[in-house]
Amino acid sequence: MSNQLSILVWAGLWYFFSGCTLFLNKYILSGLKVDPNALAAYQMCITCVLGGMKVFANRRRANKDKEHSSPMNSPGGLRDIESLAVSADKGALTFDSTFWRDMTCVGCMRCLTVVLGLVAVKFVAVSFVETVKASAPFFTVAFAYLMLGERTSLMLAVTLLPVVGGLVLCSATELSFNIVGFMAAITCNTVDCVQNVFSKKLLSSKKYTPVELQFYTSASALAVQLMIWTGMWAHSLGSKHPDYMDPNTSPETASAGIHWSWALFLCFAWDGIAYHLQSVSVYTLMSLVSPVTVSVANTFKRALLILVSVFVFKNNVSGGAAVGTCITFTGVLWYNDTKTKESKAAVA
Numbered sequence: 036m037s038n039q040l041s042i043l044v045w046a047g048l049w050y051f052f053s054g055c056t057l058f059l060n061k062y063i064l065s066g067l068k069v070d071p072n073a074l075a076a077y078q079m080c081i082t083c084v085l086g087g088m089k090v091f092a093n094r095r096r097a098n099k100d101k102e103h104s105s106p107m108n109s110p111g112g113l114r115d116i117e118s119l120a121v122s123a124d125k126g127a128l129t130f131d132s133t134f135w136r137d138m139t140c141v142g143c144m145r146c147l148t149v150v151l152g153l154v155a156v157k158f159v160a161v162s163f164v165e166t167v168k169a170s171a172p173f174f175t176v177a178f179a180y181l182m183l184g185e186r187t188s189l190m191l192a193v194t195l196l197p198v199v200g201g202l203v204l205c206s207a208t209e210l211s212f213n214i215v216g217f218m219a220a221i222t223c224n225t226v227d228c229v230q231n232v233f234s235k236k237l238l239s240s241k242k243y244t245p246v247e248l249q250f251y252t253s254a255s256a257l258a259v260q261l262m263i264w265t266g267m268w269a270h271s272l273g274s275k276h277p278d279y280m281d282p283n284t285s286p287e288t289a290s291a292g293i294h295w296s297w298a299l300f301l302c303f304a305w306d307g308i309a310y311h312l313q314s315v316s317v318y319t320l321m322s323l324v325s326p327v328t329v330s331v332a333n334t335f336k337r338a339l340l341i342l343v344s345v346f347v348f349k350n351n352v353s354g355g356a357a358v359g360t361c362i363t364f365t366g367v368l369w370y371n372d373t374k375t376k377e378s379k380a381a382v383a
Contacts, residue, residue, distance in 0.1 A: 038323065045320045050336050052313035057161060057340060058347060059306040064157040067299055071153035072264050074306075078149060079257035081307030082314055086250030089315075093246065134251075137237055141248070142255020144230040146263075149256065151223035158216030161344035162352065163209050165337045166360045167220040168227070170202045172370045175228045188377060194370040201362030208355025231321075231329070238322045245318035253314070334367045 063069045155164045173195045176187050206212060234252075237243055243251075321329055341360060345352060 049316040052309045055309040075149045076260050078310045082253045082311035085311045090250045138251045138255045141252040145256040146259040148227045151219045155216045155220035158213040160211040162341040164220050165341045169337045174225050197362050197366030201359045205356045205359030208353045249314050249318050
């Protein structure tokens with residue numbers, strides 16, 4: 036398969052499974068009244084199991100290939116053993132202090148983005164959440180300056196004005212606006228920007244494959260999520276309203292837990308698989324293209340999801356929100372185009 040075809044295939048899979056995950060999340064949270072923390076923990080459990088199966092299957096296959104190509108049977112005999120060992124160690128994943136630091140950092144960020152993303156989807160419309168997330172370039176530039184001291188050119192800064200202006204207009208006129216959902220979406224967007232940059236850095240270092248990075252960060256995120264979930268559960272034992280996410284929920288309903296049914300079971304199963312495949316496809320795409328290309332692809336993905344969500348959930352969209360969304364996406368496309376031109380000029 037050619038490189039361009041691989042990029043198109045992985046981008047298409049990313050789009051498809053992102054849509055499946057997003058719409059199922061909205062239905063499970065709003066329609067079936069499932070707590071966001073429970074859904075987040077379930078998603079991480081599924082992606083850890085599936086990712087672990089893939090990682091260990093790859094290792095087993097690599098070990099079999101190594102046995103079949105044993106240097107004992109080659110013309111070089113014992114002289115080739117040392118070179119084979121060196122090459123194996125070079126490509127092997129080492130569980131040193133750097134590994135644990137990397138996995139803990141990305142895992143904590145993944146945990147935050149998943150939980151905050153689900154909270155945002157529960158309280159506001161999917162189209163509004165995707166509009167907020169489309170403003171990622173603004174947050175990326177801001178944090179690059181604050182954390183790395185990276186300065187942005189005047190032209191690139193100008194392209195961010197319609198991004199911010201469109202977001203403000205959309206927020207001010209959004210019919211489903213909710214302060215909890217809005218803050219969750221903004222915070223999720225901020226953490227996600229840092230996570231994407233750091234993940235791309237790890238993939239570029241060739242220390243981890245996309246499958247390994249997906250699995251080990253998911254395991255780390257699951258550990259963090261379970262600790263948070265356990266602490267919240269212990270705190271809720273003495274609370275009159277254990278379901279802190281919804282103060283209108285009665286103690287009897289909140290303490291009853293999830294009411295399982297075949298519909299809920301099937302939704303959970305497909306949601307977990309779709310979330311896992313979404314994670315694998317985006318990590319694989321990151322390893323094939325530049326961050327700017329991923330950003331552009333993400334912009335079109337969000338625009339498509341907004342249009343589809345409006346038709347699927349039949350959200351009432353005000354004129355101001357529609358105009359604000361268009362302005363935001365125009366600014367994002369302008370930013371991506373300017374960023375690409377500046378990158379090419381710097382290389383030349």
